[in-house]
Amino acid sequence: MVRADVATFKAISSAPDAAKYPNAARWYKHIASYEPEFATLSGDASKPYTVYGPDESELTLNPAKAPEKAAEEEDDVDLFGSDDEEEDEEAARIREERLAEYRKKKEGKVKPAAKSVVTLDVKPWDDETDLEALEKSVRSVEKDGLVWGLSKWVPVGFGIKKLQITLVVEDDKVSLDDLQDQIQEFEDYVQSSDVVAMQKL
Structure with a gap:
């Protein structure tokens, strides 16, 4: 346990819901068991929890917004698309040529008279x-x-x-x-x- 754990523990108003956030609830319970020792830890106890951790994080503080971001990222990734636009144009040209050939053959065939x-x-x-x-x-x-x-x-x-x-x-x-x-x-x-x-x- 470090000072960052204590700062984060104090920033949380109540224990997380164990059904929704089992890992966070377990962590909260673990840190709470050391509450009598908080004052003995080294470091500045007056610093807010926001000064700890990396400067930037990809994690969102609002989990409800996370799916939206994930959806945006999925939109950017086209697993089946072509990296090369010229390739797409070539494929479209070949498809049109084949369709034209098929139509021509179909028109050329004379249906037998009934x-x-x-x-x-x-x-x-x-x-x-x-x-x-x-x-x-x-x-x-x-x-x-x-x-x-x-x-x-x-x-x-x-x-x-x-x-x-x-x-x-x-x-x-x-x-x-x-x-x-x-x-x-x-x-x-x-x-x-x-x-x-x-x-x-």
């Missing part, structure tokens, strides 16, 4: 209708985005057969309603047509 496989039933008027002429008429319809596929004759009853034909259409280019209207124009052979199945490719 297509559907359709099964169409085309019914003749009766059993005397020329079925070959009926199929030839149907297949004569040509459109951009239309591809005719396989066909077969399916018995309906009373000796009548209907044409069942598959086709692939590009959805954006071919309207099935318009296609059926065109087929219906072959009125010598076609009584009606129906879409019986449709599946996206």
